Amino acid sequence: MSTRQPYARPSIEMAHGSGGKRSRELTDELFLAHFGADGASPELARLDDQARFDLAPLLALGDRLALTTDSFVVTPLFFRGGDIGRLAVHGTVNDLAVGGALPRYLTCGFILEEGLATETLERVVVSMAAAAREAEVEIVAGDTKVVPRGAADGLFINTAGVGVVPAAYRLDPRSIQPGDSILLSGTIGDHGAAVVDARGELALEIEIESDSMALHRLTAAMLAASPRIRCMRDATRGGLATVLNEFALSAGRRLDLREEAIPVREGVSGVCELLGLDPLYLANEGKLVAVVPAADADAVLAAMRARPEGRDAACIGEVSAGRGPAVVLRTTFGAERRVGLLVGDQLPRIC
Ligand code: MG
Numbered sequence: 001m002s003t004r005q006p007y008a009r010p011s012i013e014m015a016h017g018s019g020g021k022r023s024r025e026l027t028d029e030l031f032l033a034h035f036g037a038d039g040a041s042p043e044l045a046r047l048d049d050q051a052r053f054d055l056a057p058l059l060a061l062g063d064r065l066a067l068t069t070d071s072f073v074v075t076p077l078f079f080r081g082g083d084i085g086r087l088a089v090h091g092t093v094n095d096l097a098v099g100g101a102l103p104r105y106l107t108c109g110f111i112l113e114e115g116l117a118t119e120t121l122e123r124v125v126v127s128m129a130a131a132a133r134e135a136e137v138e139i140v141a142g143d144t145k146v147v148p149r150g151a152a153d154g155l156f157i158n159t160a161g162v163g164v165v166p167a168a169y170r171l172d173p174r175s176i177q178p179g180d181s182i183l184l185s186g187t188i189g190d191h192g193a194a195v196v197d198a199r200g201e202l203a204l205e206i207e208i209e210s211d212s213m214a215l216h217r218l219t220a221a222m223l224a225a226s227p228r229i230r231c232m233r234d235a236t237r238g239g240l241a242t243v244l245n246e247f248a249l250s251a252g253r254r255l256d257l258r259e260e261a262i263p264v265r266e267g268v269s270g271v272c273e274l275l276g277l278d279p280l281y282l283a284n285e286g287k288l289v290a291v292v293p294a295a296d297a298d299a300v301l302a303a304m305r306a307r308p309e310g311r312d313a314a315c316i317g318e319v320s321a322g323r324g325p326a327v328v329l330r331t332t333f334g335a336e337r338r339v340g341l342l343v344g345d346q347l348p349r350i351c
Contacts, residue, residue, distance in 0.1 A: 017146025034129040043140040051140035062164040066101035079198035081209030085128030092161035097216035098232040101163030107141040113152040135214040173231040176251035178321040181297035186312040189268040192282030206267035213286035218309040225303035226296035241280040254324035257317035
């Protein structure tokens, strides 16, 4: 945690987005004070129009670059277990990691609403800087825009990420084969339920925490256990059901799931029952699904369970020899239920 004085001006003004003196002040005294603290990012501190990095050390890690982008509009900005800043780092790190990439660099763009308390912005930036440090990724470039009161809701963040993919990894859902095992890294719905809880519309007795976390160390351990992993995806917006439907569509296969194998926390089930939500579709910010050749499933599962991010990992089903694309859930009562793609949005602005 930084010991420096908080940024002196109480709220964001239109002038903070002018590109002039007030913009520079915000960059130096707020963004650089945290993102560039203790020499964290010499690239960012250079304040040039672009970040530049040497290819040689990247080439030593792999043979392809991975590039991803994501925007974050979650409301409220803070919730148990995280905030929009942590989410922005973790979401982008995870989108790189599930492609087998080693995340290296992030950029961030902030859209700020006039009148936003700078204290709120600073809390988010401090949290984002800490998340990047923990994940060992460098925030190398950024941008700030200010829009008039009412034109945004406090603040929005866009991030982009660059990583390197080791030559041995060729993840692709089209490579899914009948008989493959479907692995899930832990409990589902924690993030979605935590945000619902933070909106304060329910008087919940059980405290639910978002699962927001970086998964790149988990994916590295999994790929070390089996470089033949067919594909991985983080189950964010749209939840587990959405990722599995995407896999089924890409591969043209039927995926069979066992309901009793899918871990759901008691508090999350409670929220779902109260609101008529299905945990299969609730957002996660620290969970991934992997499809793995059956012969490698035990080794990958053991590698997952050996790490805190995958402590509750489980094999939740198999790829069927039957007709696809389809995702079919065998319920605890023995019935079969088709799990389709979500129609509409069950919870807007969840990430
Ligand atoms: Mg993703």
